[in-house]
Amino acid sequence: MRTPFFAGNWKMFKTVAEATAFANAFVEDVRGVDGVDLVLAPPFTAIHALAGATQGSRVAVASQDVYWEKEGAFTGEVSAGMLVEAGARYAIVGHSERRRLFGDSDAWVNRKARAAMSAGLVPIVCIGETLEEREAGQTFDVLDRQITAGLDGFAGSEVAGLVLAYEPVWAIGTGRNATPEQAGEAHAHIRQRLRQWFGAEAAEGCRVLYGGSVKADNIAALRGQPDVDGALVGGASLDPKSFAAIVRNGR
Numbered sequence: 001m002r003t004p005f006f007a008g009n010w011k012m013f014k015t016v017a018e019a020t021a022f023a024n025a026f027v028e029d030v031r032g033v034d035g036v037d038l039v040l041a042p043p044f045t046a047i048h049a050l051a052g053a054t055q056g057s058r059v060a061v062a063s064q065d066v067y068w069e070k071e072g073a074f075t076g077e078v079s080a081g082m083l084v085e086a087g088a089r090y091a092i093v094g095h096s097e098r099r100r101l102f103g104d105s106d107a108w109v110n111r112k113a114r115a116a117m118s119a120g121l122v123p124i125v126c127i128g129e130t131l132e133e134r135e136a137g138q139t140f141d142v143l144d145r146q147i148t149a150g151l152d153g154f155a156g157s158e159v160a161g162l163v164l165a166y167e168p169v170w171a172i173g174t175g176r177n178a179t180p181e182q183a184g185e186a187h188a189h190i191r192q193r194l195r196q197w198f199g200a201e202a203a204e205g206c207r208v209l210y211g212g213s214v215k216a217d218n219i220a221a222l223r224g225q226p227d228v229d230g231a232l233v234g235g236a237s238l239d240p241k242s243f244a245a246i247v248r249n250g251r
């Protein structure tokens with residue numbers, strides 16, 4: 001049985017003070033909610049404070065990105081070791097906004113995921129097709145490319161321990177979520193590829209999240225699909241009550 005997993009991606013929202021206030025409310029809201037992994041991904045600046053504010057709770061902290069070098073002349077970048085020291089336990093890599101706006105390629109996603117795992121962070125690797133790719137019937141090809149390139153060199157036992165997030169780009173921040181059937185079909189495909197390429201341990205252990213306009217009123221239907229292990233939530237994770245309702249309805 002895979003433990004359900006819910007992560008909030010705050011993107012470029014929330015100051016240190018706002019992140020701390022969120023944590024204080026959210027930890028209370030999910031008190032007594034057992035058997036789930038809960039993760040919040042604030043901007044880099046709030047990681048340390050949020051790790052402190054959630055210490056001793058079931059809520060862990062993720063970065064929204066990571067750079068693969070350990071240190072050096074890489075202005076603006078943050079290494080995996082630095083994130084661990086700041087209190088992060090997970091690192092999102094390959095989010096579609098990173099791919100689209102900042103040029104993250106599949107090869108970069110691979111290096112970032114590897115660096116994260118080597119430093120002891122659990123990578124949350126995002127994959128997903130654009131609307132154009134879906135309409136051209138290329139969804140599975142895109143997912144296959146992103147999985148093979150993004151996880152190149154990973155052993156089955158490593159894939160078992162990481163998290164994949166299927167996020168159709170056309171559903172992110174648009175209010176237009178994939179139907180449960182669309183999500184279920186993509187997740188079943190991903191699971192089958194994990195089994196084929198990385199073995200049974202990887203297929204059975206790896207949590208595959210759905211992301212894209214998840215809300216408290218659509219999460220239960222999405223989670224009704226057997227291969228949807230939880231959600232990566234953007235907009236609806238910015239309010240503690242709204243994110244806690246997603247966790248309660250979706251666990």
Ligand code: PEP
Nearest residue numbers: 172173211212213234235
């Ligand atoms: C995301 O940022 O990963 C995301 C899924 O955003 P939203 O929930 O707002 O669509």
